[in-house]
Amino acid sequence: MTNLPDLTVGIGLRQPHYREVFERPPALGFLEVHSENFFLDGGAAMHALERARAAYPISLHGVGLSLGSADALAPAHLAKLKRLVDLVEPALVSEHLSWGSLGARHFNDLLPMPHTREVLALLSERVDRVQSVLNRAILIENVSAYVAYRHTDMTETALLAELARRTGCKVLLDINNLYVNAVNFGFDPVACLAELPPDAIGEMHLAGHTAADGCLIDTHGTRVCAEVWALFEEACRRFGPKPTLIEWDTDLPTLDVLLDEAATASSIAHRTVEVAHA
Amino acid sequence: MPELLDTQQAFAGALQHADETARTERWLSGDARLIEQRLAIYRANAAAAAAKALGAAYPVIQQVVGDEFFDGLARAYQRVVPSTSGDLYDYGAAFAGFVAEFPHTQSLPYLPDLARLEWAVHRAYGAADAPTWDGRALAQVEPAQQAALRFDWAAGTAVVDSRFPIARIWLIHQPGFDGEFSVDWSVGESALAAREGFRVVVRALGAGDAAFIAGSLAGAALGPAAEKALAADPSFDLGQLLGRLVASNVICGFNTDKDE
Numbered sequence: 112m113t114n115l116p117d118l119t120v121g122i123g124l125r126q127p128h129y130r131e132v133f134e135r136p137p138a139l140g141f142l143e144v145h146s147e148n149f150f151l152d153g154g155a156a157m158h159a160l161e162r163a164r165a166a167y168p169i170s171l172h173g174v175g176l177s178l179g180s181a182d183a184l185a186p187a188h189l190a191k192l193k194r195l196v197d198l199v200e201p202a203l204v205s206e207h208l209s210w211g212s213l214g215a216r217h218f219n220d221l222l223p224m225p226h227t228r229e230v231l232a233l234l235s236e237r238v239d240r241v242q243s244v245l246n247r248a249i250l251i252e253n254v255s256a257y258v259a260y261r262h263t264d265m266t267e268t269a270l271l272a273e274l275a276r277r278t279g280c281k282v283l284l285d286i287n288n289l290y291v292n293a294v295n296f297g298f299d300p301v302a303c304l305a306e307l308p309p310d311a312i313g314e315m316h317l318a319g320h321t322a323a324d325g326c327l328i329d330t331h332g333t334r335v336c337a338e339v340w341a342l343f344e345e346a347c348r349r350f351g352p353k354p355t356l357i358e359w360d361t362d363l364p365t366l367d368v369l370l371d372e373a374a375t376a377s378s379i380a381h382r383t384v385e386v387a388h389a
Numbered sequence: 390m391p392e393l394l395d396t397q398q399a400f401a402g403a404l405q406h407a408d409e410t411a412r413t414e415r416w417l418s419g420d421a422r423l424i425e426q427r428l429a430i431y432r433a434n435a436a437a438a439a440a441k442a443l444g445a446a447y448p449v450i451q452q453v454v455g456d457e458f459f460d461g462l463a464r465a466y467q468r469v470v471p472s473t474s475g476d477l478y479d480y481g482a483a484f485a486g487f488v489a490e491f492p493h494t495q496s497l498p499y500l501p502d503l504a505r506l507e508w509a510v511h512r513a514y515g516a517a518d519a520p521t522w523d524g525r526a527l528a529q530v531e532p533a534q535q536a537a538l539r540f541d542w543a544a545g546t547a548v549v550d551s552r553f554p555i556a557r558i559w560l561i562h563q564p565g566f567d568g569e570f571s572v573d574w575s576v577g578e579s580a581l582a583a584r585e586g587f588r589v590v591v592r593a594l595g596a597g598d599a600a601f602i603a604g605s606l607a608g609a610a611l612g613p614a615a616e617k618a619l620a621a622d623p624s625f626d627l628g629q630l631l632g633r634l635v636a637s638n639v640i641c642g643f644n645t646d647k648d649e
Contacts (some may be wrong), residue, residue: 138487147475147540150476151478151515151516153516154514154515155514156514157515157518158587175474175475181393181396184395187474188476211475212475216401216405216474218435219435219472219475219477220431222400225393225396227390231394253618257430257431258417258428258431259418259419262390262391310432324426
């Protein structure tokens, strides 16, 4: 296991970019992959991950564990994640503050949770269990949401801060998700940053979204917008630089576009460090 | 305050049936119209995730029927067989049976067999890497013991039989295929799907080769498997087949234990 330096930028590694990344490895601090794409016994994908791992620290980002399911945590899914974590020895392991399955049905999505004491208690128990099975701390990410619960009585960031305090997990702060929700539900995202202790932040995510019918949708299919870059800069000023990732999943562009976004993230992070030390 | 389980049950119900949205209105913010509009985003997400996973497992069928039709096919499949796992590599196992029954694909009678072949290819893709071995050990087996040999097959190896030329159809739809596109529809094919290194290969097999491999994969010893192969095709050439399968490491070992 490697510890990532705070001032480091990575990209989500997706299959169409494998060859280019392996043949001329770009200057990146780490690569992040979706854990579920590597729950395989062997083959080309596992070989690619092995090559990526030889060249870069790896972050395993889960999208299917459904930590917030009210009924149960899927033991088979957790066992597959454990096998992968033991194999890869990643720098980071993360999941989401969300649910995606109930009973036998899986929606393969990051569905929002109400932010209540009940949910905090459930997630604390789940995160404890996952960390004990994986034998390491994990990161939990805030999600984009399109509906909100009337009985929510705290912000998602306040819930994450308390979850981190109780379980020792870190927060994966997705700046785009925070911005998307601030627009969708009309709150001040900067006030949310103030609820997070700098030490609790283990990674930040940056991605693009699209607008439809007065709602921002987290599509990971465009460049990071100006407002999200500004919020990222504010986060860097408050928390200091943190390992930061460019995520892009739909309408995947050329690798150079991702590297260009990563360079922008890096220059913003450097700028905030220089200002802080000036 | 509503219980989490109750809210998730109602939420899940509303994602599967739009007419159940009203059950969520008591504790989701906004008016009925807004809630329905927003839940529709999640419905579309779930449908897109499952359709994408299905397309990843069945890229040839997607090409054959076209993206738009495939999307409709995927939606219909999800209504019958929804995703049950956070690991979408497992999604689509029942697709061959589904397209066999689906009214709008009856004009493509080869589709179910093609689906079975694509699922075999999909599973071989992520199967465990075969151990490497020295195939020359096979030549050292005493003649008296040869008939009792059982082979170890690379994980994911499968034979799919069809009265349609499914291996040929699969081949001409591969990215980068630049050969002749003609298909002889009068020929049925048994297709081998197997991992050779990290690549999944599909090959049309002669009747004898298909019978031998299928028998051996099912656990038959060399002797009985070869007898079946000769019955299927009197010109079956065991030596040539074994040479090929050992060289490509699709046969990745053997044992001579009679008890197995």
